[in-house]
Amino acid sequence: MSKTNCVIIGASHAGVSLAMQLRREGWSHEIVLISDDVQLPYHRPPLSKDFLNSRKDLDQIRLRPEKAFEDNNIELRLGNKVTAVDIVSKTLVLNGDEKFQYGKLAFCVGSKVKKIPQSEQFANVFYLRNAADAMRIQSSFSGKKRAVIVGAGYIGLEVSAVLRKKGIEVTVIDIAERILERVTSPYLSQYMRTIHEEHGVRFMLQTGVSHFDGDKRAEFVVCDNGERLACDIVIIGIGITPNISVAKKSGLNVETGIIVNERCQASEEDIYAAGDCTEHYNCFYDRVITLESVQNANDQARCAASNIAGKEQSYESIPWFWSDQYDMKIQMVGLQNSEDDVVVRGDLTSPNKNGLSLFYMKESRIVAADCVNRPKEFASAKQLIQSRMKLDASKIRDESIDPFEFKDHAL
Numbered sequence: 001m002s003k004t005n006c007v008i009i010g011a012s013h014a015g016v017s018l019a020m021q022l023r024r025e026g027w028s029h030e031i032v033l034i035s036d037d038v039q040l041p042y043h044r045p046p047l048s049k050d051f052l053n054s055r056k057d058l059d060q061i062r063l064r065p066e067k068a069f070e071d072n073n074i075e076l077r078l079g080n081k082v083t084a085v086d087i088v089s090k091t092l093v094l095n096g097d098e099k100f101q102y103g104k105l106a107f108c109v110g111s112k113v114k115k116i117p118q119s120e121q122f123a124n125v126f127y128l129r130n131a132a133d134a135m136r137i138q139s140s141f142s143g144k145k146r147a148v149i150v151g152a153g154y155i156g157l158e159v160s161a162v163l164r165k166k167g168i169e170v171t172v173i174d175i176a177e178r179i180l181e182r183v184t185s186p187y188l189s190q191y192m193r194t195i196h197e198e199h200g201v202r203f204m205l206q207t208g209v210s211h212f213d214g215d216k217r218a219e220f221v222v223c224d225n226g227e228r229l230a231c232d233i234v235i236i237g238i239g240i241t242p243n244i245s246v247a248k249k250s251g252l253n254v255e256t257g258i259i260v261n262e263r264c265q266a267s268e269e270d271i272y273a274a275g276d277c278t279e280h281y282n283c284f285y286d287r288v289i290t291l292e293s294v295q296n297a298n299d300q301a302r303c304a305a306s307n308i309a310g311k312e313q314s315y316e317s318i319p320w321f322w323s324d325q326y327d328m329k330i331q332m333v334g335l336q337n338s339e340d341d342v343v344v345r346g347d348l349t350s351p352n353k354n355g356l357s358l359f360y361m362k363e364s365r366i367v368a369a370d371c372v373n374r375p376k377e378f379a380s381a382k383q384l385i386q387s388r389m390k391l392d393a394s395k396i397r398d399e400s401i402d403p404f405e406f407k408d409h410a411l
């Protein structure tokens with residue numbers, strides 16, 4: 001007899017949201033949530049912020065208390081890896097041998113970090129993706145004086161901010177011409193660079209890592225440009241790739257991520273996917289994208305849950321993301337690249353606690369915004385992107401106008 005259960009692979013932001021939403025949608029059958037992580041699910045963003053800084057422990061960053069899984073009758077199978085899926089017999093294989101039947105299946109398998117060859121042979125070279133990584137990094141801080149961070153993306157910069165608070169010297173290296181090059185405009189890159197430099201971070205751009213010098217521990221990071229950087233600790237954050245191997249082997253359509261339609265359904269009827277592992281179409285930007293964000297993981301998971309439960313729902317969200325560095329909260333909404341104008345609201349030249357906002361406009365409509373310590377402007381930008389309203393840029397620039405009144409200046 002065929003199974004009526006729903007099996008979810010991956011118990012992080014997407015997997016947990018999907019399981020909880022499925023119950024809210026009235027799904028009465030079994031829900032099994034499988035994770036190769038041994039920890040009760042936790043929020044990932046604090047791993048490079050408050051958790052790394054020891055301001056919060058693991059129990060303070062749980063996604064849900066253990067009781068919530070019991071109360072919702074969600075079977076959590078932690079420390080179990082799905083090694084194969086047979087989409088014909090609707091069976092998955094756990095840890096290489098245990099077989100498990102599914103009725104509906106959801107891939108919420110996230111992504112994995114890109115690695116530098118040979119880096120893992122050194123005890124003081126780290127990557128940061130899960131709680132175990134963050135705990136290893138934390139326990140290595142004691143007595144450390146010099147850190148090299150490889151990668152000037154959000155993770156590298158957040159970790160740099162934590163290390164500077166601990167008094168550790170930080171050099172950040174990146175092959176790109178500017179920090180945050182992959183995710184934002186030159187304006188925000190320069191603004192954030194100034195903030196980090198004011199906190200004592202040194203940047204070396206347009207050079208990558210040639211190799212590490214040392215025996216069991218890396219003593220020097222040797223750069224492509226020949227420079228040797230002495231180090232006690234190295235943390236690498238050079239990006240991620242979606243976890244696609246199991247889906248690909250099973251025969252599902254996969255490119256950079258697992259391809260899903262607007263219902264978050266993969267290329268097989270009873271299989272869905274949500275979060276970092278998907279490749280999907282975004283209707284606001286008319287392009288196919290992969291995203292690394294909690295917003296996308298939660299929103300896609302809720303959409304997939306509705307469809308699994310038999311409702312018709314389409315995923316239509318504007319991407320947003322945040323980052324915390326020192327006393328700055330950076331909030332980004334929308335996707336850049338198509339803009340023809342950038343409106344600066346605030347002081348771009350001398351960063352301070354008042355922050356600033358950058359509104360990326362196309363044909364007088366806001367298509368994206370970066371807001372630093374400006375939650376109201378972020379909230380307003382979200383609404384205005386959604387509304388696709390044409391606006392007077394001079395009014396957005398004018399700090400005497402409340403961000404929620406921008407809409408009163410429609411063109």
Ligand SMILES: Cc1cc2nc3c(=O)[nH]c(=O)nc-3n(C[C@H](O)[C@H](O)[C@H](O)COP(=O)(O)OP(=O)(O)OC[C@H]3O[C@@H](n4cnc5c(N)ncnc54)[C@H](O)[C@@H]3O)c2cc1C
Nearest residue numbers: 010012013014036044045082109110111275276292293294
């Ligand atoms: C340090 C750090 C800081 C971040 N900060 C922010 C931030 O400030 N804001 C923001 O929006 N986003 C942030 N992100 C990104 C955000 O955490 C991810 O976008 C989000 O976790 C994606 O959720 P997910 O459920 O799709 O995937 P993941 O969180 O990657 O979870 C996937 C889970 O599936 C498990 N899994 C994979 N394969 C298998 C298998 N075969 N069998 C069983 N289990 C499997 C994995 O071990 C993992 O637990 C950060 C990420 C990191 C690492």
